[in-house]
Amino acid sequence: MDRFERIYQLHTILSGRRTPASNRLLQDKLECSESTIKRLVGLMRNHFDAPIIYDRKRNGYYYDTETGAHPYELPGLWFNADELWGLLTCHRMLRDLSHGIFGEQIAQLQTRIEKLLALDNSSAECKLESVKILTMASRYKGHDHLFTKIAAALFGNRRLKLVYQARSDGQISERTISPQNLIYYRDNWYIDAWCHSKNGLRTFALEKIKSAIRQNIPAKHIDRQQLEAHYTSAYGIFGGPAQHLAKLKFTPERARWIADEQWHPKQTGRWLDDGSYELCIPFGDHRELLMDILKHGRNVEIIEPEFLRQAVIQEIQAMLEIYK
Structure with missing residues (x-):
């Protein structure tokens, strides 16, 4: 049990008692010596301003509830150590995925968490260096304030006025x-x-948003099932x-990977007698598919539909023209 866990448990024990908790009880519960109990109490008094009083007659500790209007609570300790590590790791992952996003908003929280975790005599930053996020083909290079403005409008249920450049034809429009x-x-x-300019649902790439102005108008609510x-x-x-519905047949060599992948929430798949794998995927626009x-090159064959087969053939032929 590390120092942080012991502080957390000591607080829990003292908060749940009406009488002083004896040294012997604390040693048994926290699995430590009497000298360690004294160090923990001193740390809580000095670091967290905990109103812990020692009762000599009962050789135990208790929280002073007479001087404060409310029961004492450890500042910022809403989580146990494992939960704090999880929260800090999630922040590190978000920071690595898109550098700077929400950085200022949670910087103070991160600092407080790191201080608490440092009670186990280790560096949170050094431990988190073991968590690596590798990204490829990331395009968003916008300003952090733009991302924050968009997120604030989403969470605040407000409309946005955008200047947007379509990737398909490069045209700039206001939405x-x-x-x-x-x-x-x-x-x-x-x-x-929901795009009020087009009167329908649309998806916008953040890196193509040139500017965003939050409007003091409630956003149109779209039912979650419809979304x-x-x-x-x-x-x-x-x-x-x-x-x-695309029906794809993967070679036995590639099937070992494909069988464990999810391409679509409603996909279906089955193993074939020759060791190959058949994957069926619903789709609308075929470009991303x-x-x-x-x-996957020669390791996959499109069984159907025919127009998707022809699209692949045309693409391969165009590629061959480049390499002739």
Whole structure:
């Protein structure tokens, strides 16, 4: 048991008693010596201003409840040590995924957590260096205040006025949106929203948002089931209904990986007699699915639909022209 856990348990014991907790009881509960109990009490008094009083007659400790209007609580200790490590690790992961996002907002919380965890005589930063997040093809290079503004509008249920550049044709337009979901997908950030300019649900890439102004107008509420049906029915980042079903056959060599992968929430798969694996995926817009199929090269064959087979053939032929 580390020092932090003992402080947490000591606080729990003292808070739950009406009479002093004896030295013997504390030693048994905290699995330590009498000298360690004294050091813990001193640390709590000096570091956390804990009103711990020693009763000589009973050779025990208790919280002074007469001088304070409310029962004493350890400052900032809403979690046990494992939960604090989990919280700090999540912050580290978010920082590595998109550097600086929400950094200022939770910097004080992070500092407090690190101080508490330092009670076990170790460095939180050194331990967290063992947690690595590797990203590829990340495109978001916007300012932190833009991300914060978008997130604040989402959480505050407010509309946003955007200046947005479409990636498909490079056209710049003004959009008024009601944010619905903030998405981190394939190392990039997106916002799912109701677009009042287009009168429908749309997905916007954060790196293509040139400016965002929060409006003091309540956002349009879209039922959660409607959102799920629109954004999880099709394949990948594209929304809309899944109008097609792709049937893919992977070679036995690649099947060992594919059988454990989830490409779509409603996919189905089965092993074939020759050791290959058949994967069926619903989709609407085929562009992202096409890229995912091509990266497996000769280890996958499209069984159906025919138009998807032809799209792959055309792509391969275009590639061959480059390498002739």
